[in-house]
Amino acid sequence: MTTGYSPPATESDIEWCYDAVHGVSRTFSITIDRLEEPMARHICLGYLLCRIADTIEDAGHIPPAEQTTLLEEFDRVLDPDADTTAEDFREAVEPWIPEERSSDWDVVAHTPRVVRSFESLEDEPREIMREPVRELVDGMAMFTSRYADQGGLRLQTLEELEEYCWYAAGTVGTLITGLVARGTSPERAEVLRDNARSFALLLQLVNIAKDVETDYHEENNVYLPAEWLAEEDVAVERVTDEAHHGGVTNVIRRVTGRAEGYLDGAQRYLEVLPERHGNTLSAWAIPYLLAVGTLRELRERPEDVIREGNVKISRAEVFAVMQQFEQDLSRSALEELRSEMSEKPLHQ
Incomplete structure (x- = not known):
């Protein structure tokens, strides 16, 4: 209530x-x-x-x-x-x-x-927000109930991973889209709705790929699909064992590749994002570009997810991304920045 x-x-x-x-x-x-x-x-x-x-x-x-x-x-x-x-x-x-x-x-x-x-x-904004938040809460309750006997989440398939990502992040994308699409044209609102899932799942899959060690040891959750781990002869409960670093690294590469598949849709979302009701392009383009940089690091050194516990881009690159938006940055520049950051850190 x-x-x-x-x-x-x-x-x-x-x-x-x-x-x-x-x-x-x-x-x-x-x-x-x-x-x-x-x-x-x-x-x-x-x-x-x-x-x-x-x-x-x-x-x-x-x-x-x-x-x-x-x-x-x-x-x-x-x-x-x-x-x-x-x-x-x-x-x-x-x-x-x-x-x-x-x-x-x-x-x-x-x-x-x-x-x-x-x-x-x-x-109006409160009711736009209510249902996506409740869907997220209900989805998390469903997953904790589903894996109650295991003591933590143990996702089995790619489909289940993306189902989880929908509840954890896709619902947030729905919330954001509902707020920013108010008063825009039906055509623009449709493009936003069609691409909101890509924007949300991109960010969530990046987090899942880079946080494997933390998710297991601090939360007792394994989001890497068990079917993919099995193909590498890795038992779910051995996901952070040194002996299985090679196999787990291969699965991290696959999750990274899946995340990269959402880059185009996420970029399209940003290209049509209205700047009204206090919304700004930079608020969402910065997380998008940080995800692009993190994907680059995951491609280049996926083994560090287990070896070092995380993969991050440098503070210098975060600052460089933010500096791009100190002046009005055109939406067309996102493609160029994405291309550059996919190859090397922006500040280099």
Whole structure:
């Protein structure tokens, strides 16, 4: 239940939410800093609602059955026809909040504040956001329930991987598209909807390819398809073993290739993205180009995903990408930047 039963949000609530995003996501922090109002507020709050669910789904210390219960409780908080309040959810999740909170868990602990701020939005953007967020929450509950016996996610096929990516990221793409497409032509809105999935799955698959070691050891989740691991004679529970680095590296290459298949659609999404309601091209083009650079690194050194625990582009390249947007950058320049970053770091 998200309407009518909580005190109104204050300006300090909104300021806290902006600060919270900076603590939990470098990428979305860049995005929100590049947006103007009211889009910045809408994306900030939508992202935090999704992050609450994501933190529960990623929590290796919570038994899967309890994860599912908590996610279902959170969905009822977002259901305007249910009686569950954000305070009810906060009470239910309290036993699972670590004593030493990470930034993610601090957001979970402040769920009533985030929901209160969400409630304060005007009707149109709030209702555009509600269903995609609820779809994400429901999808995560479905996956934690599906793999309850394994104690963590163990995705089996490419189809299941992309199903998971839809719930984790495609729903966010739907949320973004719903907000930015308001008032645009039907033709432009259709192109946005047709390519939103590509934009979202590109970013999610890049994260999955580069975070294999972290996902397994910190969250007890394996997103690399078990069928692909089996082709390399790698048991899912041995995904980070040194003896299997070669096989796992081959699977990471395949996930990287799958992500690259979404580059064209993601670029098309950006080429027609409206700059209205406080939306800006740079807010979404920067994460896209950072993904292009990360894909280059994954192609060149996929073994470092397991050996070093992650693959990232340098801070210098991140800065160079951001500098491209200090002046008005034409949409046509995205193709050139993508081509350049696919071959070498932008700052070199």
